Amino acid sequence: MVKETLLDTDFLKKLERLTILTKKVITGRLKGEKRSRKRGQSVEFADFRNYVPGDDVRFIDWNTYARLERFFVKLFVEEEDITIYILIDTSKSMDFGNPPKILYAKKLAASLGYIGLSNLNRVIISEMKFGSNKDTKAMRGKSEIHRMLNFLDELEADGKTTLAESTRKFALKHKRKGFLIIISDFLDKAGYEAPLRNIIARDLDVFVFQILSANEYEPELTGDLRLVDSEDEEYAEVTISDRLIKSYKKTLNEYCAQIKNFCLKRGISYLFTLTSYPFEDIIFNYLKTAGILK
Secondary structure: OOOOOOOOHHHHHHHOOOOEOOOOEEOOEEOOOOOOOOOOOOOEEEEEEEOOOOOOHHHEOHHHHHHHOOOEEEEEEOOOOOEEEEEEEOOHHHHOOOOOHHHHHHHHHHHHHHHHHHOOOEEEEEEEOOOOOOEOOOEEOHHHHHHHHHHHHHOOOOOOOOHHHHHHHHHHHOOOOEEEEEEEOOOOOOOOHHHHHHHHOOOOEEEEEEEEOHHHHOOOOOEEEEEEOOOOOOEEEEEEOHHHHHHHHHHHHHHHHHHHHHHHHOOOEEEEEEOOOOHHHHHHHHHHHOOOEO
16 A cells, blocks of 8 residues: 555556656757657657768758758657666755655655656665665566655665765766756755766766755744754854844855756756645646656
8 A cells, every 4th residue: 555654546646647858868869758658769850960970871861951952860859768766865954844854855756756667767766875875776667666665665864964975876886877866955064066076977867856944944943042963963052143044044045046056057957945835836836847747
């Protein structure tokens, strides 16, 4: 039986109508959305590009040559199954909030993973946490839904954040092209640049999903407090004032904007959300509008 904490049956039926889209160009052909389950090479025309020595002459458009006396090669949408990688941050900071960020992250991973399984894509889910190499191995087909949900259900948010180590291990272990989804709060003292650079050169469609709790974004704190880091237990004694809250929110917004700009400049899709935002709206509205799902 499907675990109610993640996905209910009615929600699963809605997900089955969706498809994950890709956008990378490979082998001289446009790799676009997965039009149907794999039946061989697609012949759906997409675009032209200039002929270069070494191109397959079978794809030269001779009608265009007759008009312009120039060689152009036809490009086609490639129909193939893709590998969907999902990296989910399970460090202690993801346990914060009500509901906790880790539950929101699990629901997102389960939803996107199920969409992949329904379309006969390969799906691999891995956790990002210090010292952990836990993953699902490759899954394919809806029969794997229970294995996927059991894996996610057993994940616990504890330990330290090591985004750089986790993405480096991922890049070394997984060589197959595909669609990579990274789900994290990105509250890592070591920063976000190294983790993202580890996967930039991997010729993947990359989607970064940054999740924060509403309590982190709009803290309701007052007075003299000792704030303790949930992962390394470092602390700071502060007096909470309106001025300090304003400065905190400004710094947080600037940090999130930096991550977004870093991603967009490098062709990485990015989404920021709070756990208070309706989850179904993320799936059926934003991700469809952003061209991630169809």
